[in-house]
Amino acid sequence: MIAAADPAARAQGVVPGQPLAQAQALVPDLQVLEAQPDRDAADLARLAGRCLWMSPLTAPDGVDGIWIDASGCAHLHGGEHAMLGRLLDDLGRLGLSGRVAIADTPGAAHALARHGRSRRTVLPAGAPETMFDSLPVEALRIAGDTADMLHRLGLGRIGAVRAAPRAPLARRFGPLLLTRLDQMLGRVAEPIRPVLAPDIVQARRGFVEPISTPDAFRMVIDALVAEVCAALHRRGEGARRLDLVFERVDGTTRSVRVGTARAVHNPAHLGRLLAERIESVEPGFGVEAMRLAVTAAERCGPVQDDGARMGSGHRGDDADLSVLVDRLVNRLGPERVFRLTPVATHVPERRQRRMPADRAGAGGIWSADWPRPIRLLPAPEPVRVTALLPDHPPHAFTWRRSRHEVARADGPERILGEWWRPATDADNDRVREYWIVEDRDGRRFWLFRRGDGQHAWSGDQGWFLHGFF
Amino acid sequence: MTRTDRTDMLARLRGQIARMERHTSRLAPDAGWDAGPIPWGLAVPEIDRHLQGGLPRGAAHEVIGQGGDMALAVLPARFVAHVLGVGGGPVVWIGAGLFDLHADGLVRAGVDPGRLLCVTAGRDDVLAVCEDSVRACGVAAVVAELEGALSLTASRRLQLAAEGSGATCFLIRRSRRPNDRTLFQPTASATRWRIAALPSPAPIAGSPGMRGVGAARWSMDLLRYRGGRPGSWIVEVGDAPDRLVMAAVPAGRAAAATACPVAGPAACHAVA
Structure with missing residues (x-):
């Protein structure tokens, strides 16, 4: 059986659907190649992936077409006509010829591309339904015998089918014919199932019976992760972000997203990250499919520490904590x-900042020229003091209902507020005078007095406890 | 069975037990690992001698404050910071709820804050996070601030995790109640320390009033030491910008009466 014929063969009278013997009788030196529908489909999918340069949504259409959802893309290519021209040029560079059409619905575009009058058709938006009346019913994507039957009944044109009463048609030919007609005319929405960008690594498992237990999820995760990691490994890439989608029986989906600090293609690492998030997924009535997609990937070296060196004594400052992070x-x-990074200020509670540990670039130069406490209260806490002289540290102070007699004290160390911030900020004291004091038990505290003791603008002379040595 | 046979057999059995206890996860015994890693020295010769080189790595160590410091665990944190400053490598510091470490204070204690990976976990998560971190690859030490009691089982898990990975785990035990006895219940940790503040000597002999603070003085009690004797020292804490130094000083207190020889008074003032 002839599956397809090139223009030269067609000129000799060879048509698809002919028995091969008949064709060879017509053209004795006919060049015959075995049809490979699987490879054709794969190539078509690849071609659909290539067309992503035009639009983010493309999909193969049947065995011989490609749908491109051009909504909102035409202006990027200089209008719809220019876009089709570029598409044909691109196909021409690949050695392919094609027919292209733009219409409001995938069904209409399908019909016009195959049965339209020219190679390039642009149907303006909101064209009337009568535009398609002259097209043959084959344009409706219906089975060949249905089309034959329609021709025999005299309904060979779409216009005739459109004008015919619907109920007898549905009874005679089943619902598909009318569905196709409605899809073409835009009465029924027809989503196209897009191909994903070819550089996304993903894996999917569908289940015969819906699953809902964490153990089952874990097994599937292991399988998916192994598949994805093998694909990543082949490409020399590692995942930075993974989406695990649970397709539930009720048609809704639940998803889990995990991120990594650096590119990872270690199955154990990724599997553990995902498995730890299982609890956050409600399985509902069950999950019938799971899909794992690498939504962000980066190049990474082929060797990665897989934890097998644990305990082998290999540890250094450059050791990789990303798995733990x-x-x-x-x-x-x-x-x-988080990690701590220094801030250029003298105000102790603003001296360090938390940097997300999974972001690179943390770190900085630390220096401490003066004694500093190991623990700091998040905010200075007021204390009641017994002070004799304004220039001296208190003799005793009471903090959190316990009284400390000061035995030794050192200070004051004056720390000025941040002049570049308004002094009206509640946490921006103008002047603080810090004292290191030791109580009778030998415990050491960091106290400060707000103000320099002379000027009212500098502070209200209140005493605060700020840290512990 | 002769006497030497019996001794041999005992030695063999002891060796077997030692091998079992040391765990099979230690890889490559022929790579010089059978001798165990170098202990984590405290940079105080007297104490290191008592510990046969320092704190064992791949083990859990508990540090407890005393009295009012049990709640805040200031000196335990200071002690751990000092220990971390002696050794190198990345450190995971897990705070329970609040994270109140002051990076400048760490710098003064000799620790580069850049080495720290800081985690704040809920009070119930601390142990689990701690165990995960101990098991993780590439961590030199894990410091966990634990509030309240630590069960024998939980401490055994941590100790085994540390033995398996070779990371050293420091547990800063805190309690809201002063002198909480539950902190002193038996656990599986390798050592348990109690660090308490002592009144410091006058910075300059005979200086009047409360002018100036000198070197801080701590009493360090090694309450529990698996495979060794407990000990007690009084140390002075010099405050150098880069590296903190501790020196054992002769104690006027009976607590210092231990097997370790104490340094002379000249040593202590050379530090401050």
Whole structure:
């Protein structure tokens, strides 16, 4: 059976659907190639992926077409006509010829591309339904025998089908014919199932029976992760962000997203990150498919520490903590795993800033020229003091209902507020005078007095406890 | 069975037990690992001698404050910072709820804050996060601030995790109640320390009033030491910008009466 014929063969009378023997009788030196529908489909999908340069949504259409959802894309290519021209040029460079059409619905575009009058058709938006009346019913994407039957009944044109009463048609030919007609005319929406960008690594598992237990999820995650990691490995890439989508029986989806501090293609690492998030997924009545997609990937070296060196004594400052950071971040949240970076200020409570640990670039130069406490209260707490002289540290202070007699004291160290911020900020004291005091038990505290003791503008002379040595 | 046979057999059995206890996860015994890693020295010769080189790595160590410091655990944190400053490597510091470490204070104690990966976990999560961190690859030390009691089982898990990975785990035990006895219940940790503040000597002998603070003085009690004797020292804490130094000083207190020889008074003032 002839599956397809090139223009030269067609000129000799060879048409698709002919038995091969008949064709060879017509053209004795006919060049015959075995049809490979699987490879054709794969190539078509690849071609659809290539067309992503035009629009983010493309999909193969049947065995011989490609849908491109051009909504909102035409202006990027200089209008719809110019866009089609560029598309044909691009196909021409690949050695392909084609027919292109733009219409309001995928069905209409399909029909016009195959049965339109010219190679390039642009149907203006909101064209009347009568535009399609002259097209043959084959344009409706219906089975060949249905089309034959319609021709025999005298309904060979779409216009005739459109004008015919619907109920007998549906009874005679089934619902598909009318559905196709409605899809073409835009009465029924027809989503196209887009191909994904070819550079997304993903894996999917569908299940015969819906699953809902964490153990089952874990097994599927292991399988998906292994598949994805193998694909990443082949490409020399690692995942930075993964989306695990649970397709539930009721048609809704639940998803889990995990991020990594650096590109990872280690199955154990990724599997553990995902498995720890299972609890946050409600399975509902069950999950019938799971899909794992790498939504952000980066190049990474082929060798990655897989934890097997644990305990081998290999540890240095450059040791890679990213595995741990990822686990902690995904478990506790990014704001609870951090590194400290210095801030150029003298105000102690503003001296350090928390940097997300999963972001590179943390770190800085630390220097401490003066004694500083190891623990600092998040905000200075007022204390009641017994002070004799304004220039001296207190003799005793009471903090959180316990009284400390001061045995030794050192100070004051004057720390000025941040002049570049308004002094009206509640946390921006003009002047603080810090004292290191030791109580009778030998415990050491960091107290300060607000103000320099002379000028009212500098502070109200209140005493505060700020840290512990 | 002769006497030497019996001794041999005992030695063999002891060796077997030691091998079992040391765990099979230690890789490559032929790579010089059978001797165990170098202990984590405290940079105080007397104490290091007592500990046969320092705190064992790949083990859990508890540090407890005393009296009012049990709630805040200031000196335990200071002690751990000092220990971290002696050794190198990345550190995970897990705070319970609040994270109140002051980076400048760490710098003064000799620790580069850049080495720290800081985590604030809920009070119930601390142990789990701690265990995960201990098991993680590439961590030299994990410091966890634990509030309240620590069960024998939980401490055994941590100790085993540390033995398996080789990371050293420091547990800063805190309690809202002063002198909480539950902190002193038996656990599986390798050592337990109690650090308490002592009144410091006058910075300059005979200086009047409360002018100036000198070197801080701590009493360090090694309450529990698996495979060794407890000990007690009084140390002075010099405050150098880069590296903090501790020196054992002769104690006027009976607590210092231990097997370790104490340094002379000249040593202590050379530090401050």
